[in-house]
Amino acid sequence: MQIKTQKQLLLALLLSLIAGISYADSDDDKGWWPFGKKARGYQAANTNQPEYSFECGACHMPYPAQLLPKAGWQRILGSLDDHFGEDATLTKTPVAEIEAYLLANAADSENAGKFSNLLRGLKTADPIRITELPYYKHKHDEIDSKRMVLNNPDVGSFSECNACHDKAKEGTFDEHTVKIPNFNKRDY
Ligand code: HEC
Ligand code: HEC
Incomplete structure (x- = not known):
């Protein structure tokens, strides 16, 4: 009887741990997971x-x-x-x-x-291009690269993080600090 209860306890702990980890790993910032560093923004x-x-x-x-x-x-x-x-x-x-x-x-x-x-879905263990990381691409896939990047005189290249991320030099990449020069927020 006692062993059974311990097993159940263990199972419950395991399940909540799995739930917690997968939730913290999701893209959603509004999670309840109060522990890991993931709760912070970029x-x-x-x-x-x-x-x-x-x-x-x-x-x-x-x-x-x-x-x-x-x-x-x-x-x-x-x-x-x-x-x-x-x-x-x-x-x-x-x-x-x-x-x-x-x-x-x-x-x-x-x-x-x-x-x-950024480690998600890596194709090689030692990538040297940030802009080719799968997660980077996923986060920028709604941007019209020709109009908003290459032909945008104030951007020019996806490698110019700081052209759109105002505080990139201080390490801030949060979506609330993004502005594509010469375009309105509703365009992207
Ligand atoms: C002499 C100029 C020069 C210096 C100094 C330099 N880089 Fe670069 N770096 C480049 C160029 C050119 C590219 C390619 C940019 C492009 O393709 O748009 C690049 C690209 C990169 C990228 C890839 C960016 C992307 O597109 O994802 C990384 C990472 C990088 N550099 C890191 C470094 C590091 C670390 C140092 C210091 C050890 C350094 N760079 C110093 C010229 C430089
Ligand atoms: C042409 C403008 C532009 C350039 C250049 C650019 N970004 Fe972005 N970035 C954006 C936009 C727009 C978003 C999406 C914001 C959103 O989801 O609403 C974004 C999102 C992100 C996010 C996710 C932010 C979040 O809170 O979800 C990260 C991280 C990021 N960019 C990093 C970078 C890095 C690193 C570079 C340079 C190697 C870079 N970006 C270059 C426009 C740009």
Whole structure:
């Protein structure tokens, strides 16, 4: 009799755990799940990194570490002399310092917060393009890329996060801080 009750208790605990996890993993922000970091919005932690901004923010905004998994950052750091066709070799900072920041805050680190969603449906373990992550595409699939991005003089490329996400440099990507230049909210 007692064993039976324990089993039932265990089962109930297990079920509620599964329910909690899958709910927290859903896209809905209004969940009741009060524990994990997922409840927060898209706000990247630890973005104030002067050395990183100096080395990796000259040609595009310094992408917060949360936007790629560790293996992707390592692949990027391993081929800086041919970085998307450009030479992005570090000038002042030891690569280990940049690497430490990126790995400690990557999409698969404990500081990922809600950005761990970016790991969903990955096709390779070490992607180097944020804009080609399946979850990134899913979040931007309603944007008319020709009109609103490529031919938009104030955007030009999906890689220019900060053109639409006003506070991207501070790591804020919440949908409430998005504005596509030259278009009205009702257009997208
Ligand atoms: C010399 C200029 C330059 C520097 C310096 C540079 N990058 Fe880049 N980066 C580029 C270019 C060019 C692209 C491709 C942009 C495009 O295709 O629109 C790119 C793309 C990227 C992307 C992919 C963006 C996407 O489209 O999803 C990541 C991630 C990235 N860089 C990280 C870094 C990191 C980390 C550093 C510092 C170690 C760095 N970059 C320094 C020029 C630079
Ligand atoms: C052309 C404008 C534009 C560019 C460029 C852009 N985004 Fe977005 N982003 C949007 C819009 C619009 C949404 C959808 C907001 C909504 O769901 O209402 C969005 C949504 C998001 C979301 C989900 C926000 C939420 O609360 O659900 C994330 C995360 C995000 N973008 C990250 C990025 C990153 C990282 C980059 C750069 C690599 C980027 N975006 C570039 C327009 C843009």
